[in-house]
Amino acid sequence: MTDANQPYIVVPAGGPQQAGVRPDEDLLEGLNRPQRDAVTFRGQALLIVAGAGSGKTSVLTRRVASLLRTKDAWPSQILAITFTNKAAGEMRERVSQLIGDRAQGMWISTFHSACVRILRREAEQFGFTKSFTIYDSGDSRALIKRLVKEHEADTYGMTPSGVMSRISKLKNELADAESYARSANMTDPAERIFVELFADYQRSLQKANAFDFDDLIGQVVYLFRAFPQVADSYRRRFRHILVDEYQDTNHAQYALIRELTRPPGSDAPPMAGGGGMMIFDAEPDAEDGASLTVVGDSDQSIYAFRGADIRNITEFERDYPGAKVVLLEQNYRSTQNILNAANAVISHNFDRKDKKLWTDVGEGEKIIGFTGYSQHDEAQFVADETEALRKAGIDYSQMAVFYRTNSQSRALEEIFIRSAVPYKIMGGTKFYERAEIKDALAYLVAVANPADEMAVRRILNKPRRGIGDVTETAIARYAADEGITFRDALANASALGVGPKIQAGIAHLDAVLAEASALMVPSTGELPPPTAVADGLQLLLSKTGYTDALRASRDPQDEARVENLDELVAVAREFARNNPEGTIVDFLTEVALVSDADDLEDASGSVSLMTMHTAKGLEYDAVFVTGVEEDLIPHRISANEPGGPQEERRLFYVGVTRARKRLYLSLAMTRAQFGEVTVAMPSRFLQEIPTELMHWRQSPGDVNSRGGTQSRALNARRGGPGSSGGFGGGGNTGRYGADLVPLPRRESSDISKFANRIPAKVRDNGDMELGPGDRIRHDDFGEGKVDLVTGEGAKRVAHVRFDRVGAKKLLIKIAPIEKL
DNA sequence: TTCGGTGGATTTTTT
């Protein structure tokens, strides 16, 4: 870029700048024109449409730095929201690199962390205390499970997870039980039960002084709406709000941002009871709402399943009239071949603004395809290839393997261990979801928030104290009779009418909890020492006999559990070191909100394994996208949901665009699931990639034409990729193996190699006329009758009752159907 | 109350 001398058409809000050098000139170095515009724009609303790899993070951090440098904002006036804690950490890091310590005082965090911060301050306003617990999805599920049982809702076919996801969806729409009940069909007994469950769940949370994940957002919105003066204090504080990954925000998050960007004082209702009206001297722009910057890419929206609403970004200009829009389309990450493939695939999504990524780094290598006989075979290919790449000078830490579902990681792990390839699984089975860790944390919660009955119940009989269902119920009854909490009931073991042994057990538990409380939450008002949390945790684990019980066990897994607990204590010590003032509540907040995916890249020296969802926002020199099969990507479950297959395509797009130099797409002909071997078909997405971009080491046709299905991954040792030039799929060549004579170069990228052909062209039934009563035939589901057609245009959805497989919803435009 | 066995369901993605 050589346009550094072009005049900027920028009017800094903070007053006239000196002619000549801008104070943020150095921040613009190396940026292209649109990127500069995005950094320097000053105004109410800015939408940055940032394609994959277009330098979005760089732009965002520089924009923040620029706001500070030009004195358009104080650090405390900035609120930057990212999707993960990791992204927040990186952003903070990069901003301080640009402008130094002034980064202190900014709020850079996730939606959830920011909301917790607000809720902790304001909790007392609406019936919670500062030390509220945060329920993760496991906790919510446990609670809902209990309620489902109590309400005998299972007789209506309700499952805990079903109820949970419905509640979550509703909360994401800012609905509560009451508002839902108003629109629900309350003559349906199942609906009535559900409403009761929902209400009961919410009451339980309130009683436990707890918020679930969704509440963290939703309750802040309620808070702001119910207490305008509280909202105003945040509106006055945050003058610049920046939101990353805006395409993945849900309605509650959208509403939160709307609340925050309102002009202060704008929604003060007629003051009830003459409460002190706040008069502010007209600070220059006190009447304006905060300036809002959102960054996103609708092609990378992959969280609709959990309530993300793509319209938040597509309709941004309508929501914020006069918004400036900046498009970043130049890609600085990948080779043109990779981008062409990505563009080709994503262009199959209709109903999207056309956008083409481009780069000036050149074509690069072809995309390598490989088909294994089994998932192990596929994994062996990946392992061999990582080895070859490392020999070619690429560090393991610059390689990543993606898959659609977590369960696919197993085969990869097995083979990686066998092949001695160092790897790290990102965000898989979570450390904080292990039973022993949850137990330990429940002990801490019992101390920090005694109102949380769930936590106390959880630890009641861990380790074994002979307390079973009967005793638990007795405690609950006693607590209810006396009007005290479940926790306090423990202090009166003798009154419960249970055996002496059990009484002693309860009394002991109560004493240990009390001792830990004295240590971690001194009632004298003085601050506990920084080590209090770690010490208290250790005290709880040893004095309750928890660790001893594990050590005494014969189960070999229990040894690992003890190690995990040691690890947790170490985490607590580390926390104390980083936060000398940190309380037990702060610690619990951190572990509730920090996920393992946030572990900064201590993946040094190892290959990263993760789901495609986790991969969002990351990039690697070499990327393996595995399991590129129908029913996996696109996932089978998505097929029935309107918009599902398109979201899957975006997910695949996200995976592909993570690669800088080399991209591998692999699949297996057979895949074992539920212990059964099933035949897999190549994903339709493969056929959306122009054949000339790919080089198949072993195409689906190669594998199938030999009819071989035996897996040889576990004993075959192959030649490295160096010896495997271009094996053609002749049929008599044997397999890709060590003992083969390379055939004359013949690329097997021909689409005819696909053994299981799936329609290469995307169907377009856009103009099919369909109405209730029509009969149709579906390629997979057979014949059925249309009940109802909803939606408009490209989004028309047919609700069909199939003769064989029951009711399905189909997107008419693309479903493989014909009218009969 | 605990333990062990059996049968059934289970796997989409995550702050």
Next chain:
DNA sequence: ATCCACCGAA
């Protein structure tokens, strides 16, 4: 294949 809920025996 693996995890969980449920059941009957100690």
